[in-house]
Amino acid sequence: MQLIDGKRIADEIKAEIKIEVDMMKSRGLRPPHLAAVLVGHDGGSETYVAHKIKACEQTGIKSTLIRYEDDITEAELLRRIDDLNADTDIDGFIVQLPLPKHIDEQKIIEAILPSKDVDGFHPVNVGRMMIGLPCFVSATPAGIMELLSRYRINTRGKHCVVLGRSNIVGKPVSILMSRKAAPGDATVTVCHSRTQNIPEITRQADIIIAALGQPDFVTADMVKEGAVIIDVGTTRVPSTETKSGWKLKGDVKFDEVAPKCSYITPVPGGVGPMTIVSLLRNTLQAAER
């Protein structure tokens, strides 16, 4: 069993991005510039945005944090997005989700110029990804594909079972895994809450991508000997072991599943660290266009 070290790969990619940013600067260009819009004071959102800004600093990407109180109106936020769309100094920007209930998230997402939508949530980017055209792929699916690629895991003709059909992980990763590319070219099965015989299906899988958000869902009896396991779950569960009082738990019962695997991602330290570097890569790409 080999551990897929997302932290190490993420650090590698950050170093590569830093080299590219330094080269841009040495050619007299300004560095890529990411803006992050944060509305309100949700604890999770504060942490995610802080991590994104820190990662920008580590790679030389310029970042700007734009904060609003959670009483900002939808109209005001849309106006601010128009400003960011028009601002030639900003290559890409994100609006951290979730947003307060009085704001229509989909309307906000669709207001972002697709060429600046480094989160890859705009329908144009989703559609282009599906068709196989150049686009911004959203962070988690892109991070998963990058891990498979860096560990040279052969996916061609393999049976990949995706657990979960969310818009941000399950659906896009199923398309990426089945498309004619490397990594890709896998036979892909998507399972979800209505699937009747998940263990029977996962036992046939060469690769399992678990993105249900149900801690310890995948147990040893559900996994074939030698399978590759990508655990996308990041559920916060109470814990007396940490200062914060909680820890992250994956969808896979790691201790019993790991010994059966050829490769497995831990939680934390697997897919998680990759999501931020996917955002940085998209920002770099936006600046290079």
Next chain:
Amino acid sequence: MQLIDGKRIADEIKAEIKIEVDMMKSRGLRPPHLAAVLVGHDGGSETYVAHKIKACEQTGIKSTLIRYEDDITEAELLRRIDDLNADTDIDGFIVQLPLPKHIDEQKIIEAILPSKDVDGFHPVNVGRMMIGLPCFVSATPAGIMELLSRYRINTRGKHCVVLGRSNIVGKPVSILMSRKAAPGDATVTVCHSRTQNIPEITRQADIIIAALGQPDFVTADMVKEGAVIIDVGTTRVPSTETKSGWKLKGDVKFDEVAPKCSYITPVPGGVGPMTIVSLLRNTLQAAER
């Protein structure tokens, strides 16, 4: 075994559309208006467009055929598309594919205003379909879903195996079949040319959607007793039985597979007739917006 009669269902839907169009007219509104752009003289394209125009006539939808010789430049065609986008008298339009080699098809597709893209090929419509937002779904996947719906075939929790990963059938129908909806909510496996053990996988299927374009690919030994078979294949093969010298062949070896099925679509007369009514429905929907 029950035959899924696409011709009958298509006629039913045409009658329904006609009632809606008549109601629009009786309210003093103009009928929906579809324009079809045909470049060159490809035999298949001529036939398809002629069928679409005839179907418009049957339902009271106004249609306009716009023809160009195959030496039209890409720039000229793009200008004509701008005109159609701006023309308030036209609710939706299609550009019949394939286009001559000197024209970039993707560029043409993306030039069409998404709100007039009744073929559902624009990335915005593809992306919105994937996310589960209101959109124009392209004709063949929409037709398949409609057949399943009209025959009240239960798809929830069933295992649906899709053969083929094309942008116009395999990928979109896999998303539609797995999404939280009825029809839908199926466990979906997508197989393609790189899949190693197709018969083993199809034998597990409650529903098979065959869209490979390989005549007689699905044989009786690949099908579970009681399965539902949707045959999307329409390959022209030489024939001495027809005046034209060819006939349409599906991906399924109908004679030997049909006795094992609960439901099966014939070729021709199954999915084929449904594609045109999907286009008419999209046009009606465009006019109602």
